[in-house]
Amino acid sequence: MSCNCGSGKSYASCCEIAHQDITQVKTAEQLMRSRYTAFTLAYGDYLMESHHVSTRPLSEKAEIVAWAKSVEWDKLEVKSTNKGLENDKEGTVKFKAHFKENGKQRFIKENSKFIKENGVWYYLGLA
Numbered sequence: 001m002s003c004n005c006g007s008g009k010s011y012a013s014c015c016e017i018a019h020q021d022i023t024q025v026k027t028a029e030q031l032m033r034s035r036y037t038a039f040t041l042a043y044g045d046y047l048m049e050s051h052h053v054s055t056r057p058l059s060e061k062a063e064i065v066a067w068a069k070s071v072e073w074d075k076l077e078v079k080s081t082n083k084g085l086e087n088d089k090e091g092t093v094k095f096k097a098h099f100k101e102n103g104k105q106r107f108i109k110e111n112s113k114f115i116k117e118n119g120v121w122y123y124l125g126l127a
Protein backbone atom coordinates (compact mmCIF):
# COMPACT_ATOMS: atom_id res chain seq x y z
CA MET A 1 0.00 0.00 0.00
CA SER A 2 1.28 3.48 -0.71
CA CYS A 3 1.86 5.58 2.34
CA ASN A 4 -1.03 7.78 3.46
CA CYS A 5 1.33 10.73 3.99
CA GLY A 6 1.59 11.11 0.20
CA SER A 7 5.35 10.61 -0.04
CA GLY A 8 4.88 8.25 -2.98
CA LYS A 9 6.72 5.50 -1.10
CA SER A 10 5.18 2.36 0.30
CA TYR A 11 3.98 2.46 3.89
CA ALA A 12 6.62 -0.16 4.77
CA SER A 13 9.46 2.04 3.51
CA CYS A 14 7.96 5.27 4.86
CA CYS A 15 5.88 5.94 7.97
CA GLU A 16 5.83 2.32 9.15
CA ILE A 17 9.54 2.69 9.99
CA ALA A 18 8.67 5.52 12.37
CA HIS A 19 5.62 3.71 13.76
CA GLN A 20 7.75 0.68 14.61
CA ASP A 21 10.67 2.63 16.09
CA ILE A 22 10.47 6.38 16.61
CA THR A 23 14.24 6.55 17.15
CA GLN A 24 14.64 5.85 13.40
CA VAL A 25 13.02 9.19 12.49
CA LYS A 26 15.67 11.48 10.99
CA THR A 27 13.87 14.79 10.39
CA ALA A 28 11.03 16.90 11.74
CA GLU A 29 9.19 16.51 8.42
CA GLN A 30 9.47 12.74 8.66
CA LEU A 31 7.99 12.87 12.16
CA MET A 32 5.23 15.19 10.99
CA ARG A 33 4.36 12.83 8.13
CA SER A 34 4.37 9.84 10.46
CA ARG A 35 1.98 11.65 12.79
CA TYR A 36 -0.41 12.43 9.91
CA THR A 37 -0.33 8.78 8.87
CA ALA A 38 -0.90 7.78 12.51
CA PHE A 39 -4.03 9.96 12.49
CA THR A 40 -5.27 8.21 9.33
CA LEU A 41 -4.72 4.85 11.05
CA ALA A 42 -6.10 6.10 14.40
CA TYR A 43 -2.85 4.93 15.93
CA GLY A 44 -3.21 6.57 19.35
CA ASP A 45 -0.14 5.06 20.98
CA TYR A 46 2.14 6.57 18.36
CA LEU A 47 0.36 9.95 18.52
CA MET A 48 1.15 10.02 22.24
CA GLU A 49 4.69 8.66 21.88
CA SER A 50 5.60 11.25 19.24
CA HIS A 51 4.15 14.15 21.27
CA HIS A 52 6.66 15.78 23.60
CA VAL A 53 5.97 14.80 27.20
CA SER A 54 5.62 18.47 28.24
CA THR A 55 2.57 18.94 26.00
CA ARG A 56 1.37 15.33 25.54
CA PRO A 57 -2.45 15.25 25.77
CA LEU A 58 -2.68 11.85 27.47
CA SER A 59 -6.09 12.55 29.01
CA GLU A 60 -7.49 13.25 25.51
CA LYS A 61 -6.08 10.14 23.86
CA ALA A 62 -9.40 8.28 23.62
CA GLU A 63 -11.15 11.33 22.14
CA ILE A 64 -8.34 11.91 19.66
CA VAL A 65 -8.51 8.29 18.51
CA ALA A 66 -12.31 8.42 18.23
CA TRP A 67 -12.13 11.62 16.19
CA ALA A 68 -9.35 10.27 13.95
CA LYS A 69 -11.55 7.25 13.18
CA SER A 70 -14.65 9.36 12.59
CA VAL A 71 -13.21 11.46 9.78
CA GLU A 72 -12.23 10.46 6.26
CA TRP A 73 -8.60 11.41 5.66
CA ASP A 74 -7.89 12.71 2.15
CA LYS A 75 -4.34 13.98 1.93
CA LEU A 76 -1.45 15.80 3.48
CA GLU A 77 0.32 18.76 1.91
CA VAL A 78 3.67 19.72 3.42
CA LYS A 79 3.98 23.42 2.55
CA SER A 80 7.42 24.27 3.92
CA THR A 81 9.96 23.33 6.52
CA ASN A 82 12.46 25.36 8.52
CA LYS A 83 15.45 23.52 10.05
CA GLY A 84 14.41 20.15 11.47
CA LEU A 85 17.12 18.31 9.57
CA GLU A 86 19.30 15.51 10.87
CA ASN A 87 21.81 17.79 12.60
CA ASP A 88 19.23 20.20 14.04
CA LYS A 89 17.70 20.16 17.49
CA GLU A 90 14.50 21.93 16.50
CA GLY A 91 12.47 22.79 13.48
CA THR A 92 9.08 23.78 12.14
CA VAL A 93 6.86 22.28 9.44
CA LYS A 94 3.95 24.06 7.78
CA PHE A 95 1.30 21.68 6.54
CA LYS A 96 -2.30 21.37 5.48
CA ALA A 97 -4.19 18.15 6.20
CA HIS A 98 -7.40 17.56 4.26
CA PHE A 99 -10.27 15.41 5.48
CA LYS A 100 -14.04 15.03 5.39
CA GLU A 101 -15.98 15.36 8.60
CA ASN A 102 -19.70 14.62 8.60
CA GLY A 103 -19.59 14.76 4.81
CA LYS A 104 -18.01 18.23 4.75
CA GLN A 105 -14.59 18.93 3.27
CA ARG A 106 -12.36 20.39 5.93
CA PHE A 107 -8.69 20.99 6.61
CA ILE A 108 -6.22 21.69 9.37
CA LYS A 109 -3.49 24.19 8.56
CA GLU A 110 -0.69 24.42 11.05
CA ASN A 111 2.87 25.56 11.55
CA SER A 112 4.12 22.88 13.91
CA LYS A 113 7.12 23.01 16.18
CA PHE A 114 9.34 19.96 16.67
CA ILE A 115 12.25 19.40 19.02
CA LYS A 116 14.84 16.68 19.25
CA GLU A 117 15.82 15.26 22.62
CA ASN A 118 18.38 12.50 23.10
CA GLY A 119 18.32 11.97 19.35
CA VAL A 120 14.52 11.56 19.12
CA TRP A 121 12.21 14.01 17.36
CA TYR A 122 8.99 15.07 19.11
CA TYR A 123 6.02 17.23 18.20
CA LEU A 124 5.83 20.13 20.65
CA GLY A 125 2.82 22.12 19.44
CA LEU A 126 2.04 25.23 17.44
CA ALA A 127 5.11 27.18 16.34
Ligand SMILES: [Zn+2]
Nearest residue numbers: 003005014015
Ligand atom coordinates in the same frame (compact mmCIF):
# COMPACT_ATOMS: atom_id res chain seq x y z
ZN1 LIG B 1 4.66 8.15 4.98
